[in-house]
Amino acid sequence: MTDSIAPDAQPAEPLMPQAGPVPMAGAEPAVVAGIGLIEAVPLLPLDRGALQVMRIMALLTALPALIGAVALDVFAFPMVREEIGFPPFGLLPGVIALYALWAPTIGASRAWARSGYAYTGRELHVASGWLFRRHTIVPASRVQHIDVTQGPIERAFGVATLILHTAGTQGSMVELFGVTHKVAEEIRDDIRLQIAAHENGMPW
Amino acid sequence: MTSACRSQRTKTACLGDPRVTNTLTGVEGARRLHPGTTALRILRSAPSTLLAIPAAFAFFAERGLFWVLPFALGIILLSTVPSYLRWRAFRYAIVGDEFVITDGLVNLSRRSIPLARIQDVSVEQRPLQRLFRLASVKIETGGGDANEAALDSVSMAEATRLRAMLRKPAPSMPADQIVATGPTPESPADEWLHPVFAMGVPRIVFMGLFRFSLVWLAALFAAFQYVDDFVDFRWRDVKAIIAEGQQRFDPATQIWLLGSAAIGLLLLGMASGIIATLLREYGFRLSFGDGRFRRVRGLLTKTEVVVVARRIQLAIIRRGWLSGRLGWRSLVFQTLGGSDDKGGRQDVAPFAREGEIAPILTMAGLPSFDVQVMRPVSRGHIWRTLVRASPAPAAVTIVGFTFQPLAFYVLPFAMLPVVLAIISRRNHRFGRTDGAVQIARGVVVHRRWIVPHRSVQTVTISQGPLQRLFSLATVDVDTAGAPTGQDAAIIDVRLADAATLALDISARARSNRL
Numbered sequence: 082m083t084d085s086i087a088p089d090a091q092p093a094e095p096l097m098p099q100a101g102p103v104p105m106a107g108a109e110p111a112v113v114a115g116i117g118l119i120e121a122v123p124l125l126p127l128d129r130g131a132l133q134v135m136r137i138m139a140l141l142t143a144l145p146a147l148i149g150a151v152a153l154d155v156f157a158f159p160m161v162r163e164e165i166g167f168p169p170f171g172l173l174p175g176v177i178a179l180y181a182l183w184a185p186t187i188g189a190s191r192a193w194a195r196s197g198y199a200y201t202g203r204e205l206h207v208a209s210g211w212l213f214r215r216h217t218i219v220p221a222s223r224v225q226h227i228d229v230t231q232g233p234i235e236r237a238f239g240v241a242t243l244i245l246h247t248a249g250t251q252g253s254m255v256e257l258f259g260v261t262h263k264v265a266e267e268i269r270d271d272i273r274l275q276i277a278a279h280e281n282g283m284p285w
Numbered sequence: 286m287t288s289a290c291r292s293q294r295t296k297t298a299c300l301g302d303p304r305v306t307n308t309l310t311g312v313e314g315a316r317r318l319h320p321g322t323t324a325l326r327i328l329r330s331a332p333s334t335l336l337a338i339p340a341a342f343a344f345f346a347e348r349g350l351f352w353v354l355p356f357a358l359g360i361i362l363l364s365t366v367p368s369y370l371r372w373r374a375f376r377y378a379i380v381g382d383e384f385v386i387t388d389g390l391v392n393l394s395r396r397s398i399p400l401a402r403i404q405d406v407s408v409e410q411r412p413l414q415r416l417f418r419l420a421s422v423k424i425e426t427g428g429g430d431a432n433e434a435a436l437d438s439v440s441m442a443e444a445t446r447l448r449a450m451l452r453k454p455a456p457s458m459p460a461d462q463i464v465a466t467g468p469t470p471e472s473p474a475d476e477w478l479h480p481v482f483a484m485g486v487p488r489i490v491f492m493g494l495f496r497f498s499l500v501w502l503a504a505l506f507a508a509f510q511y512v513d514d515f516v517d518f519r520w521r522d523v524k525a526i527i528a529e530g531q532q533r534f535d536p537a538t539q540i541w542l543l544g545s546a547a548i549g550l551l552l553l554g555m556a557s558g559i560i561a562t563l564l565r566e567y568g569f570r571l572s573f574g575d576g577r578f579r580r581v582r583g584l585l586t587k588t589e590v591v592v593v594a595r596r597i598q599l600a601i602i603r604r605g606w607l608s609g610r611l612g613w614r615s616l617v618f619q620t621l622g623g624s625d626d627k628g629g630r631q632d633v634a635p636f637a638r639e640g641e642i643a644p645i646l647t648m649a650g651l652p653s654f655d656v657q658v659m660r661p662v663s664r665g666h667i668w669r670t671l672v673r674a675s676p677a678p679a680a681v682t683i684v685g686f687t688f689q690p691l692a693f694y695v696l697p698f699a700m701l702p703v704v705l706a707i708i709s710r711r712n713h714r715f716g717r718t719d720g721a722v723q724i725a726r727g728v729v730v731h732r733r734w735i736v737p738h739r740s741v742q743t744v745t746i747s748q749g750p751l752q753r754l755f756s757l758a759t760v761d762v763d764t765a766g767a768p769t770g771q772d773a774a775i776i777d778v779r780l781a782d783a784a785t786l787a788l789d790i791s792a793r794a795r796s797n798r799l
Contacts, residue, residue: 118784119746121784121785121788203792217745219742219743220741220794222796223795225398225402226434227396228395230395232391246433247743249743249763249765250763250764250765250766250772251767252763273399280399280401
């Protein structure tokens with residue numbers, strides 16, 4: 082084996098999510114190019130509801146920082162300002178406020194547009210991250226147990242998080258956030274059935 | 286039934302498919318924990334609640350102790366409500382071929398544990414539980430996190446029922462459980478084992494020469510700092526001595542003096558290395574038998590470690606900078622923690638020849654390292670390493686130049702990142718055989734990973750902003766029992782190659798299960 086990544090080593094089963102076993106509710110699944118890091122595996126975008134959840138989560142993390150910055154600027158910085166003339170009034174809160182504006186709007190949109198998933202029936206692909214991109218592959222045969230979770234904000238927008246647990250270390254918990262509850266359950270049930278089928282003698 | 290369902294799973298949930306909704310409400314056989322759990326939890330949190338009582342007394346002493354009793358009752362009632370709600374939210378059931386737990390008041394979660402994945406069911410009864418005739422049931426699947434499922438608490442009868450239902454004689458029983466029926470892994474009878482690798486004192490001493498350590502020197506300096514106040518030792522005195530020396534002696538003598546000082550340090554470092562190594566490795570003996578390795582070593586504290594071969598996840602062959610050049614290697618196994626032996630990395634041959642390592646790998650069921658298939662990572666690795674490694678030496682150079690006399694010696698530092706980057710790329714190679722993913726990496730200490738496909742859990746491609754610039758990516762191969770942040774990684778391959786490689790590793794991984 083001289084070429085370690087020969088094309089014949091490609092998995093035989095269809096990788097296109099269209100052919101996959103998870104139909105989206107309603108409209109045909111629309112694969113979007115440019116999500117994920119594997120060109121051969123186009124991914125499905127997250128549910129639109131996930132975008133709203135991401136916006137709210139970004140806001141919820143940015144707001145405390147903004148409040149903290151304002152508090153610092155009003156209560157702690159005046160003394161420093163008297164001494165060394167820096168930082169000017171409003172600089173730190175201004176910067177944080179800009180971030181608090183950016184994160185739920187542009188930031189969340191970009192993160193959403195870069196996130197996606199595909200379940201091929203044999204493995205789950207999960208991609209996320211805008212600046213630092215990640216694309217994780219979890220073979221169904223490696224799944225030990227599965228969680229479907231839903232927080233209150235997620236519930237309000239009809240999305241859920243699917244968590245696959247493997248025996249790995251860093252990848253012992255692979256989270257697919259932002260799919261509809263139905264999709265999360267369908268993927269879960271399929272993996273579960275596969276595990277049971279394997280137990281009854283079916284090869285992976 | 287299952288295969289028929291699987292073929293049409295694209296369309297509808299098939300008949301007889303035990304699909305359940307988010308909650309277990311209305312599901313037949315769904316149960317809650319024993320109601321006594323609520324009381325148990327309050328009692329368990331009692332010690333911290335008790336701490337509040339003196340404070341309450343101090344508070345009510347002014348207002349009249351009459352209020353203490355209602356107050357205490359109120360507290361108890363208040364702590365009952367969340368405890369009750371938690372109890373109410375938690376339900377479990379065996380639904381079809383899975384064990385399901387639903388939990389959560391605000392964050393709802395539903396955990397599915399396929400019965401086929403359950404490896405161990407343990408029933409535990411702590412003193413407080415014994416009082417209530419309750420028990421906790423813990424279900425282990427071999428997943429990464431420790432707390433897969435804990436039913437705390439159920440009645441003893443329910444615990445027995447669950448254990449009987451969940452623990453079935455699985456056809457694909459993991460090897461470690463089969464092994465566990467033999468003598469306990471902790472102390473396998475010696476006659477089962479035959480020696481594989483051992484190190485005598487001469488070899489350990491020789492090995493110690495390379496475990497050169499200047500820790501003692503640091504201790505010495507620390508001691509100087511400590512006695513500073515008493516002996517009037519000052520750094521500026523040292524500098525003055527150096528300056529005086531530069532005036533008094535000619536360059537040749539200076540070099541000679543420096544050289545002998547360096548040799549002195551070297552000897553000190555070697556001595557400490559030899560002593561530390563002897564303490565650790567004395568009497569090193571690795572033996573193998575009945576599917577497991579046993580390692581014994583240590584001079585003052587003798588330690589014994591058992592590594593079950595089937596639990597070995599990967600091998601790392603380490604090559605030191607100098608000892609490696611002389612043909613010495615060290616072999617480390619990464620092993621999955623079991624119920625008794627702890628996971629992580631274990632030295633199995635700390636100072637061995639290539640020829641001694643190969644048979645150990647074979648016994649562990651690992652393929653040997655095939656150099657033929659190895660390919661270098663992208664040339665972009667040089668650039669990225671350069672960008673990442675430059676700031677520190679650049680800073681050193683700048684700082685160096687501010688101290689005039691030292692600047693000359695510091696100048697090579699500026700070249701260091703370039704050399705580093707080139708060596709880093711030259712040493713970083715990867716490849717794949719039929720049995721394993723192979724990775725080689727390291728500038729000073731060189732490591733070779735052998736990751737059998739069967740132990741690959743997930744594969745992740747990641748790309749940072751700098752890597753995107755060069756269209757590179759990193760492929761992480763996650764295995765069980767890896768120390769945090771030390772999974773096998775192929776850094777900076779072309780993105781297209783990374784994608785193909787990741788798909789390939791994953792495809793091989795899923796058809797090679799433990």
